[in-house]
Amino acid sequence: MLALLAASIVASGQTFTCTPTHVWDGDGPVWCAEGPHLRIAGIAAREMDGTCRTNQPCPAASAIEARDALVQLMGGARGTISTGHVVVKGPRLTCRSEGGAGGNRTAAWCRLPSGADLSCAMIKTGIVLRWDRYWKGPACR
Numbered sequence: 315m316l317a318l319l320a321a322s323i324v325a326s327g328q329t330f331t332c333t334p335t336h337v338w339d340g341d342g343p344v345w346c347a348e349g350p351h352l353r354i355a356g357i358a359a360r361e362m363d364g365t366c367r368t369n370q371p372c373p374a375a376s377a378i379e380a381r382d383a384l385v386q387l388m389g390g391a392r393g394t395i396s397t398g399h400v401v402v403k404g405p406r407l408t409c410r411s412e413g414g415a416g417g418n419r420t421a422a423w424c425r426l427p428s429g430a431d432l433s434c435a436m437i438k439t440g441i442v443l444r445w446d447r448y449w450k451g452p453a454c455r
Contacts (some may be wrong), residue, residue, distance in 0.1 A: 316329050317354060317418045321345070321349055321350055321351040321418040321419075321420075322350065323350070323411075323413065323414045323418065323419070324350050324389035324409075324411040324422070325411060325413065325421040326411050326412055327410070327411065328410070329408065329410050330348065330350065330409050330411065331346075331348055331378065331406055331407065331408060331409070332344065332346035332347075332348060332350060332352050332405075332406070332407040332422075332424060332448060333346060333347040333348060333404060333405075333406045333407070333441065334346060334347075334352075334388040334389070334396070334402050334404030334407065334410050335347050335401065335402065335403070335404070335407075336399040336400065336401055336402065337381060337384050337385050337388055337399065337400045337402055338362070338381070338399050338400075339359055339360075339362050339377050339380060339381045339384075340357075340359030340360070340375075340377065340379075340380020340381050340383060340441060341353065341354045341357050341358060341380070341384075341436075341442060341444050342354050342358040342415075342419060343419050344384070344388065344404075345399070346407075350420045350441065350452070351417075351418055351419045351420065352407075352409065352419070352420055352422055352424070352430075353415035353416075353419040353420065353421045353422070353424045354384075354421075354424065354432055354436065355399075355412050355415075355421045355422055355448060355450070355451065356423070356433045356436055356444060356445055356446055356448050356449040356450065356451045357431055357433050357436050357437060357442045357443065357444060358370050358371040358372070358373065358442060358443050358444075358445040359373060359375075359377065359380035359381075359436075359441070359442045359443075360372070360373060360375070360376060360377040360380060361377060362377045362381070362398070363377070364377055367443055369399060369447075370445065371443040371444070371445050371446075372443075373387050373441060373442055373443045375440070375441040375442070378437075378444055379441050380441045380442050381400065383436065383439045383441045383442075384436060385400050387400040387404075387426070387432065387436070388404035388405070389402050389403050389404045389405060390402065398452065404413075405426040405427045406427065407425065407426065407427075407432065408424065408425045409422040409423065409424040409425075410422060410423050410424075412443065412448075412450070421448070423450070423451050424430075430432065431451060431452050431454065433451050433454075434451070434454035434455075437454055438454065
């Protein structure tokens, strides 16, 4: 458990692997078995208390709906831990860091094993919104 708390920020531009183990909300953090705590780049979801931060796009969907959509992309729920994080055994993601995202989180663009962009996959659910201020990702199809 201590290894999960000792996350470090992956340097901007660096490619890294993330095997998801825990999900907090619809845009992260996602805890990676390899150590980083991932903030999915370019998207916005509600906070777990149902609010939206100032100057952030505010989706109509609830935080729980967004979290559950991400959990499904991460292989489905396998339980929860005392912090409220949902345990997942997700597919290995290939990610490119955008650097720090506040606290010990790394903002990153990630690809699912299918090659699909994770940010685009979340936007396609209609539950999260594209955050234009931080969008440096692909054109979602």
